[in-house]
Amino acid sequence: xxxxxxxxxxxxxxxxxxxxxxxxxxxxxxxxxxxxxxxxxxxxxxxxxxxxxxxxxxxxx
Amino acid sequence: xxxxxxxxxxxxxxxxxxxxxxxxxxxxxxxxxxxxxxxxxxxxxxxxxxxxxxxxxxxxxxxxxxxxxxxxxxxxxxxxxxxxxxxxxxxxxxxxxxxxxxxxxxxxxxxxxxxxxxxxxxxxxxxxxxxxxxxxxxxxxxxxxxxxxxxxxxxxxxxxxxxxxxxxxxxxxxxxxxxxxxxxxxxxxxxxxxxxxxxxxxxxxxxxxxxxxxxxxxxxxxxxxxxxxxxxxxxxx
Numbered sequence: 001x002x003x004x005x006x007x008x009x010x011x012x013x014x015x016x017x018x019x020x021x022x023x024x025x026x027x028x029x030x031x032x033x034x035x036x037x038x039x040x041x042x043x044x045x046x047x048x049x050x051x052x053x054x055x056x057x058x059x060x061x
Numbered sequence: 062x063x064x065x066x067x068x069x070x071x072x073x074x075x076x077x078x079x080x081x082x083x084x085x086x087x088x089x090x091x092x093x094x095x096x097x098x099x100x101x102x103x104x105x106x107x108x109x110x111x112x113x114x115x116x117x118x119x120x121x122x123x124x125x126x127x128x129x130x131x132x133x134x135x136x137x138x139x140x141x142x143x144x145x146x147x148x149x150x151x152x153x154x155x156x157x158x159x160x161x162x163x164x165x166x167x168x169x170x171x172x173x174x175x176x177x178x179x180x181x182x183x184x185x186x187x188x189x190x191x192x193x194x195x196x197x198x199x200x201x202x203x204x205x206x207x208x209x210x211x212x213x214x215x216x217x218x219x220x221x222x223x224x225x226x227x228x229x230x231x232x233x234x235x236x237x238x239x240x241x242x243x244x245x246x247x248x249x250x251x252x253x254x255x256x257x258x259x260x261x262x263x264x265x266x267x268x269x270x271x272x273x274x275x276x277x278x279x280x281x282x283x284x285x286x287x288x289x290x291x292x293x294x295x296x297x298x
Contacts, residue, residue, distance in 0.1 A: 014131070018079060
């Protein structure tokens with residue numbers, strides 16, 4: 001299961017989120033809201049799609 | 062009694078958010094370092110409380126890095142988005158709101174916001190108490206409007222002076238004032254009670270400005286430079 005793309009996306013989202021948590025200024029709030037949060041969602045969906053693909057390949061699903 | 066003061070919720074949120082953020086990055090780096098051979102390896106990994114084969118261990122790390130820890134980090138960050146904005150300092154973090162904050166801090170100001178703030182008629186979260194029906198702390202529709210405000214602010218696509226889109230609802234005032242002896246003792250409140258409750262007239266018709274006038278907040282006005290200095294807000298009130 002190759003998770004390079006989701007992991008890189010998650011790292012970018014984590015950096016933005018962590019900066020926003022520590023320094024809650026408007027620009028970081030916008031980056032978190034419009035970039036990091038959707039990125040986390042995309043990462044989660046990519047991960048789940050890889051999991052389901054692997055489970056189907058093993059005839060579990 | 063505890064021998065030490067409890068940390069504020071804001072501090073706890075920042076601390077947990079920071080821990081989750083760093084943990085997430087570390088776990089993601091670990092996921093990046095996985096080699097194809099690791100996923101078929103049965104070499105045991107000792108976790109202290111249990112021992113797992115390497116492949117299931119790495120899958121658990123991936124699940125934590127890409128699902129569990131992001132969920133926690135997003136929850137912590139959204140505290141600032143939906144609860145942090147209730148603080149006066151949250152409003153004043155956008156410089157377009159500085160005129161309102163500076164006016165509230167001005168002991169000579171006669172605006173409704175300044176009088177409520179100065180006299181502690183509202184103990185804390187003064188902006189939020191009067192503006193709770195829109196913005197990021199309001200209903201779902203209001204939150205969507207709050208996202209629009211945020212996008213317009215960071216892209217600098219707003220005209221000054223800013224104006225409230227829509228109408229300010231009198232219920233924001235009446236939530237506190239209606240039924241109070243002082244309010245009920247004023248006969249004109251009963252005369253216009255129906256019109257107030259249906260927003261056919263506004264409280265400001267009789268009680269004056271809530272904030273500095275749009276003219277004062279217009280760039281180039283004599284008051285503009287003074288209103289646009291960074292407000293000196295202390296600890297949250």
